[in-house]
Amino acid sequence: MSLLESKLDDMGILVPDAPVPAGSYLPYRICGNILYLSGMLCFRDGELTHTGPVGEDQTVESGYEAARISAINSLAAIRSALGEFDRVVQFLHVNGYVNAVPGFTESPNVINGASNLFAELYGEIGKHSRAVVSVSGLPLNSTVEIQLTASFR
Amino acid sequence: MSLLESKLDDMGILVPDAPVPAGSYLPYRICGNILYLSGMLCFRDGELTHTGPVGEDQTVESGYEAARISAINSLAAIRSALGEFDRVVQFLHVNGYVNAVPGFTESPNVINGASNLFAELYGEIGKHSRAVVSVSGLPLNSTVEIQLTASFR
Amino acid sequence: MSLLESKLDDMGILVPDAPVPAGSYLPYRICGNILYLSGMLCFRDGELTHTGPVGEDQTVESGYEAARISAINSLAAIRSALGEFDRVVQFLHVNGYVNAVPGFTESPNVINGASNLFAELYGEIGKHSRAVVSVSGLPLNSTVEIQLTASFR
Numbered sequence: 001m002s003l004l005e006s007k008l009d010d011m012g013i014l015v016p017d018a019p020v021p022a023g024s025y026l027p028y029r030i031c032g033n034i035l036y037l038s039g040m041l042c043f044r045d046g047e048l049t050h051t052g053p054v055g056e057d058q059t060v061e062s063g064y065e066a067a068r069i070s071a072i073n074s075l076a077a078i079r080s081a082l083g084e085f086d087r088v089v090q091f092l093h094v095n096g097y098v099n100a101v102p103g104f105t106e107s108p109n110v111i112n113g114a115s116n117l118f119a120e121l122y123g124e125i126g127k128h129s130r131a132v133v134s135v136s137g138l139p140l141n142s143t144v145e146i147q148l149t150a151s152f153r
Numbered sequence: 154m155s156l157l158e159s160k161l162d163d164m165g166i167l168v169p170d171a172p173v174p175a176g177s178y179l180p181y182r183i184c185g186n187i188l189y190l191s192g193m194l195c196f197r198d199g200e201l202t203h204t205g206p207v208g209e210d211q212t213v214e215s216g217y218e219a220a221r222i223s224a225i226n227s228l229a230a231i232r233s234a235l236g237e238f239d240r241v242v243q244f245l246h247v248n249g250y251v252n253a254v255p256g257f258t259e260s261p262n263v264i265n266g267a268s269n270l271f272a273e274l275y276g277e278i279g280k281h282s283r284a285v286v287s288v289s290g291l292p293l294n295s296t297v298e299i300q301l302t303a304s305f306r
Numbered sequence: 307m308s309l310l311e312s313k314l315d316d317m318g319i320l321v322p323d324a325p326v327p328a329g330s331y332l333p334y335r336i337c338g339n340i341l342y343l344s345g346m347l348c349f350r351d352g353e354l355t356h357t358g359p360v361g362e363d364q365t366v367e368s369g370y371e372a373a374r375i376s377a378i379n380s381l382a383a384i385r386s387a388l389g390e391f392d393r394v395v396q397f398l399h400v401n402g403y404v405n406a407v408p409g410f411t412e413s414p415n416v417i418n419g420a421s422n423l424f425a426e427l428y429g430e431i432g433k434h435s436r437a438v439v440s441v442s443g444l445p446l447n448s449t450v451e452i453q454l455t456a457s458f459r
Contacts, residue, residue: 021283022261023261023262023264023265023268023283023285024265024268024269024272025247025268025280025281025282025283026280026281026282026283027282028282029243029244029245029246029280029281029282031187031243031245031304034337036245036246036282036302037282038282038283038284039283039284039285039286052256053255053256090335090337091335092335092337092342093335093342094331095284097284097286098443100442100443101442101443102255102289102408102442102443103358103359103442103443103447104442104443105443105444105445105446105447106445107443107444107445108328108329108445108446109329111329112329112330115329115330115331116330119330127331127332127335128331128332128335129331129332129333129334129335129342129343129344130327130329130331130332130344130345131344131345131401131403131451131453132329132345132445133345133403133441133443133444133445133451134441134442134443134444135286135287135288135289135441135442135443136253136254136255136256136257136287136288136289136408136441136442137251137253137254137255137256137257137258137260137286137287137288138258138260138286138287139258139259139260139261139285139286140258140261141256141258145284145286147284149342151337174436175414176414176415176417176418176421176436176438177418177421177422177425178400178421178433178434178435178436179433179434179435179436180435181435182396182397182398182399182433182434182435184340184396184398184457189398189399189435189455190435191435191436191437192436192437192438192439205409206408206409248437250437250439255408255442288439288440288441288442289406289407289408289409289410289440289441289442290404290406290407290408290409290410290411290413290439290440290441291411291413291439291440292411292412292413292414292438292439293411293414294409294411298437298439300437
């Protein structure tokens with residue numbers, strides 16, 4: 001068992017199979033040592049765990065959980081792309097999208113659910129630059145979407 | 154005539170000149186073997202073919218067509234950047250933005266209009282990772298915006 | 307004093323220290339010769355200079371100013387990452403997000419506040435590809451967010 005797998009085990013996180021794309025695209029694409037992941041939604045066991053906008057159907061706290069689950073799906077895509085979690089050299093950039101009511105200002109606190117998980121698991125490697133916005137709609141009414149770019153060996 | 158040009162011909166697609174940027178920026182930028190394209194709107198003959206939000210002024214079907222036209226403008230920018238279509242090695246990542254009413258959930262079906270075109274034309278090369286969101290407004294009220302990153306030789 | 311510092315001086319622009327991230331992330335990340343910056347807001351002296359949506363609390367003109375200030379914060383992050391402004395080889399891509407009322411169509415004119423500044427300061431080096439959208443909410447209610455990717459030596 002690799003270091004990352006042990007950590008996931010200790011944290012009680014089960015990384016599922018990579019989710020099936022919700023359209024005509026790939027879950028990831030590789031160019032050189034860069035891994036581009038598709039936007040990941042908060043799927044678990046084939047269903048979205050959180051739907052609808054924060055500020056209406058969801059709170060900042062439940063949105064944080066949705067971001068964490070979307071991040072776990074990013075881990076699933078990493079394993080699917082690279083065969084193992086430990087080949088990541090650096091998390092580079094995260095685009096975080098929050099489905100929210102107009103004028104929502106706390107999107108960083110929601111997307112921290114993903115950023116904190118990456119940093120907890122990977123330490124310095126898991127830190128990243130980030131752009132967060134809130135939008136008026138996400139695929140399948142998901143509460144959060146996380147799109148990650150990373151480097152690997 | 155190149156293979157890609159033949160295919161475009163067979164599909165009845167005429168790729169126009171690259172659209173003029175709607176602001177102070179370039180239609181594309183190159184770094185090493187990576188081509189960054191600007192966000193492309195659904196321009197044809199100098200006018201937007203589709204304006205306004207899906208769910209109000211547009212349907213999923215007409216939005217799909219808008220995404221296809223935005224993708225054709227991406228092809229125009231590829232030819233403008235690289236001189237020919239065939240120099241693309243891999244489509245890497247697509248950011249797809251749908252102008253839509255709040256709570257719109259079918260943005261993947263709209264952006265498939267772009268993703269399907271890339272895959273029909275280029276086969277495996279044309280496949281890509283993708284992040285799709287719906288937003289409350291796009292430049293000039295375009296229904297769709299497609300932003301592509303690709304590698305080339 | 308470097309050429310860029312002289313220019314900034316002539317233009318009366320004081321580049322502050324890089325802003326503290328508003329969440330669990332880094333202001334920038336480097337991979338090879340590519341610099342990924344986080345989304346920058348219109349902070350000055352620890353406060354946002356412009357909040358709320360364009361079309362309601364802000365105009366296109368004040369939004370332009372907000373974009374310019376967000377761009378100055380991008381310069382701050384460049385200096386923090388690279389030690390000096392002159393190491394940038396090329397501005398590559400800008401994602402510009404405008405906090406705006408639904409149906410807002412002039413987002414390019416707002417984000418020009420950032421694009422024009424980069425081009426004024428850096429000339430050809432400062433030009434970039436770009437994708438602009440308007441969204442229903444930004445972190446801390448900022449009027450603009452600018453996310454830049456650049457290459458350096």
